[in-house]
Amino acid sequence: xxxxxxxxxxxxxxxxxxxxxxxxxxxxxxxxxxxxxxxxxxxxxxxxxxxxxxxxxxxxxxxxxxxxxxxxxxxxxxxxxxxxxxxxxxxxxxxxxxxxxxxxxxxxxxxxxxxxxxxxxxxxxxxxxxxxxxxxxxxxxxxxxxxxxxxxxxxxxxxxxxxxxxxxxxxxxxxxxxxxxxxxxxxxxxxxxxxxxxxxxxxxxxxxxxxxxxx
Amino acid sequence: xxxxxxxxxxxxxxxxxxxxxxxxxxxxxxxxxxxxxxxxxxxxxxxxxxxxxxxxxxxxxxxxxxxxxxxxxxxxxxxxxxxxxxxxxxxxxxxxxxxxxxxxxxxxxxxxxxxxxxxxxxxxxxxxxxxxxxxxxxxxxxxxxxxxxxxxxxxxxxxxxxxxxxxxxxxxxxxxxxxxxxxxxxxxxxxxxxxxxxxxxxxxxxxxxxxxxxx
Numbered sequence: 001x002x003x004x005x006x007x008x009x010x011x012x013x014x015x016x017x018x019x020x021x022x023x024x025x026x027x028x029x030x031x032x033x034x035x036x037x038x039x040x041x042x043x044x045x046x047x048x049x050x051x052x053x054x055x056x057x058x059x060x061x062x063x064x065x066x067x068x069x070x071x072x073x074x075x076x077x078x079x080x081x082x083x084x085x086x087x088x089x090x091x092x093x094x095x096x097x098x099x100x101x102x103x104x105x106x107x108x109x110x111x112x113x114x115x116x117x118x119x120x121x122x123x124x125x126x127x128x129x130x131x132x133x134x135x136x137x138x139x140x141x142x143x144x145x146x147x148x149x150x151x152x153x154x155x156x157x158x159x160x161x162x163x164x165x166x167x168x169x170x171x172x173x174x175x176x177x178x179x180x181x182x183x184x185x186x187x188x189x190x191x192x193x194x195x196x197x198x199x200x201x202x203x204x205x206x207x208x209x210x211x212x213x214x215x
Numbered sequence: 216x217x218x219x220x221x222x223x224x225x226x227x228x229x230x231x232x233x234x235x236x237x238x239x240x241x242x243x244x245x246x247x248x249x250x251x252x253x254x255x256x257x258x259x260x261x262x263x264x265x266x267x268x269x270x271x272x273x274x275x276x277x278x279x280x281x282x283x284x285x286x287x288x289x290x291x292x293x294x295x296x297x298x299x300x301x302x303x304x305x306x307x308x309x310x311x312x313x314x315x316x317x318x319x320x321x322x323x324x325x326x327x328x329x330x331x332x333x334x335x336x337x338x339x340x341x342x343x344x345x346x347x348x349x350x351x352x353x354x355x356x357x358x359x360x361x362x363x364x365x366x367x368x369x370x371x372x373x374x375x376x377x378x379x380x381x382x383x384x385x386x387x388x389x390x391x392x393x394x395x396x397x398x399x400x401x402x403x404x405x406x407x408x409x410x411x412x413x414x415x416x417x418x419x420x421x422x423x424x425x426x427x428x429x430x
């Protein structure tokens with residue numbers, strides 16, 4: 001199946017389809033029409049048909065979509081059919097919270113945390129050990145790691161990102177309040193979660209709505 | 216200053232400008248040209264000029280932008296010049312991590328957490344009390360709250376969102392793995408942070424990059 005023509009906008013919507021289809025399966029729904037899915041997701045039925053046609057038209061006239069099959073195909077496109085090993089750099093509140101999150105169900109497995117704080121090193125979070133950042137290069141030589149999650153103060157984020165890249169990491173999930181774009185080689189990908197900026201967008205939308213300037 | 220013509224795309228970029236200008240101030244930089252800002256942010260200089268012209272052209276030919284002034288203007292647009300009171304529903308790992316986050320520096324102050332777990336109720340996080348969810352309506356009657364943060368399992372998110380809306384909340388920062396769009400009145404705004412979906416996008420980009428299909 002070629003993915004060459006799939007736009008970024010469609011890709012952005014895929015995780016949401018994946019979630020909805022999972023919810024449907026949990027409720028025992030085995031097939032669904034684009035019209036029903038449209039109502040639930042508040043997306044037009046034609047958008048849904050267009051989006052899903054990108055992957056070879058899984059829907060059948062008069063039958064709708066096979067929920068389980070469609071979800072599996074989307075999983076393959078998103079790379080969720082292979083397991084990903086993750087590490088978390090920074091075992092503070094956020095790093096610990098992420099280590100406690102159930103990302104395993106989508107194949108993302110946290111295998112170690114790292115920190116510089118001697119009080120934390122040697123402890124565990126859900127049986128996942130917290131190691132010293134000094135042991136990171138050796139750990140990466142000995143363990144396959146697909147994704148490194150950065151939960152660090154921004155002052156340290158770039159140096160640690162460089163260390164990760166120098167040791168072969170190709171994907172960074174960045175919660176540090178800074179961009180890493182200046183130091184990234186082309187074969188390294190970053191997904192940013194800037195919580196403060198999300199909160200600012202909420203603040204803006206709230207203010208605009210209250211002023212009656214939007215929608 | 217009219218905001219009527221500002222596009223969503225520009226608004227999405229504003230928090231990033233705000234962050235960069237803050238970093239510049241921290242480094243003692245008082246003025247900057249669109250060219251310099253362009254290099255740092257990896258955005259074209261003409262994009263920067265276009266974006267910032269939306270707010271009345273703060274730049275001056277041959278001088279550039281006054282960093283402090285520009286940052287203050289962006290703060291006003293984003294609503295950061297007023298303090299926002301927040302509550303966090305769900306005092307688990309993520310809720311606690313958010314309560315520990317330094318959102319105050321941008322005017323977002325967490326004044327209470329809420330939970331249903333009797334073991335947590337009565338405790339504090341950074342001196343912020345964890346209250347029973349049963350006390351939520353009374354708390355909202357007696358305290359001005361601008362933003363409610365949802366850090367709940369998705370099974371409970373919609374009921375609690377409804378309770379918040381019934382008690383006057385107009386802005387929800389949603390970390391629950393579900394959309395709230397079905398129940399929202401028009402005057403209530405939501406900003407979603409779907410961590411699993413962010414991770415899936417990273418997984419997709421990594422896979423595409425490795426297959427050499429992207430960029």
